[in-house]
Amino acid sequence: TVIDAFGGSIGAMQGSAPLTEIALTLRTAGLLGEKEADQVVINSVEAGHYPVSMAPDLQTATVRFANMYCGEKRTVLLQLALPAVTSPVYTHLISSSVQYSVLNTVCQHPSSSTDSGCSCEVERAQQGDERLVNPVRALLVEEELRRVEVTNAIKAAKAAADSGDLITARAILVESQESVISSPAYAADSKTAKALLQDVNEGLECVRSHDMYDSMGGKNTFCQTISSNSQQRSAYTKAGKISMYQSPSSTMAQTTAVHSKSSGIW
Numbered sequence: 001t002v003i004d005a006f007g008g009s010i011g012a013m014q015g016s017a018p019l020t021e022i023a024l025t026l027r028t029a030g031l032l033g034e035k036e037a038d039q040v041v042i043n044s045v046e047a048g049h050y051p052v053s054m055a056p057d058l059q060t061a062t063v064r065f066a067n068m069y070c071g072e073k074r075t076v077l078l079q080l081a082l083p084a085v086t087s088p089v090y091t092h093l094i095s096s097s098v099q100y101s102v103l104n105t106v107c108q109h110p111s112s113s114t115d116s117g118c119s120c121e122v123e124r125a126q127q128g129d130e131r132l133v134n135p136v137r138a139l140l141v142e143e144e145l146r147r148v149e150v151t152n153a154i155k156a157a158k159a160a161a162d163s164g165d166l167i168t169a170r171a172i173l174v175e176s177q178e179s180v181i182s183s184p185a186y187a188a189d190s191k192t193a194k195a196l197l198q199d200v201n202e203g204l205e206c207v208r209s210h211d212m213y214d215s216m217g218g219k220n221t222f223c224q225t226i227s228s229n230s231q232q233r234s235a236y237t238k239a240g241k242i243s244m245y246q247s248p249s250s251t252m253a254q255t256t257a258v259h260s261k262s263s264g265i266w
Contacts, residue, residue: 018067018069019069020100022065022099024076042054042058042060042079043080045078049227077148078094080094143185143193146179150200154176154200155226161222173203205218
């Protein structure tokens with residue numbers, strides 16, 4: 001509700017000074033072998049609405065965020081292309097650095113932080129390897145893949161509904177609903193997956209009829225969901241997203257706001 005959202009927003013602003021002009025730069029390991037073709041390159045960067053710039057050699061990408069408060073998180077999904085190797089290679093595939101400014105401080109000089117990189121062993125998989133047939137991904141990666149999938153599905157459903165084709169819109173959302181339910185993230189009882197399923201279910205409700213979509217807020221609900229997922233900001237009705245995208249101060253203020261409704265303060 002408005003009270004809950006307002007409480008959370010005020011709490012976030014009171015909790016800390018925001019960081020602004022945040023630039024996250026990601027760099028690949030470069031060569032894994034001796035030939036020019038043995039380069040690790042970035043195929044794609046999924047960062048929602050946040051702007052991404054890629055270097056011509058595809059080995060460096062920069063994601064920019066206008067501002068963030070203490071406790072907020074943003075997830076960036078990378079797809080890398082690795083060269084074939086004849087023997088196992090142990091290396092840092094990705095390193096990162098970030099530059100930012102702190103708002104409302106006397107000194108406005110940018111601050112920075114650098115991460116040495118994430119290590120992993122790169123081993124060439126043999127034909128028929130079970131890991132190729134049934135790849136096992138980290139839960140956070142699975143959650144982010146589902147977020148991208150659901151956001152794209154809702155965008156496609158909205159485009160169909162805008163043209164008056166609610167049958168196609170419903171079919172797109174039903175397929176996305178089944179995909180989320182059958183995903184490893186949902187099987188792992190992921191709160192994010194449950195919240196994304198709620199997004200899809202609400203979308204299905206919005207395209208139940210033309211009146212529901214055009215006159216009763218269905219189109220607006222679609223726009224809010226797309227914006228929220230693309231910016232990775234919590235829609236306060238979505239259980240499971242709140243703890244991920246709020247700071248402790250924001251959560252405490254929102255809880256106070258919720259309790260005030262039953263006490264008659266608001």
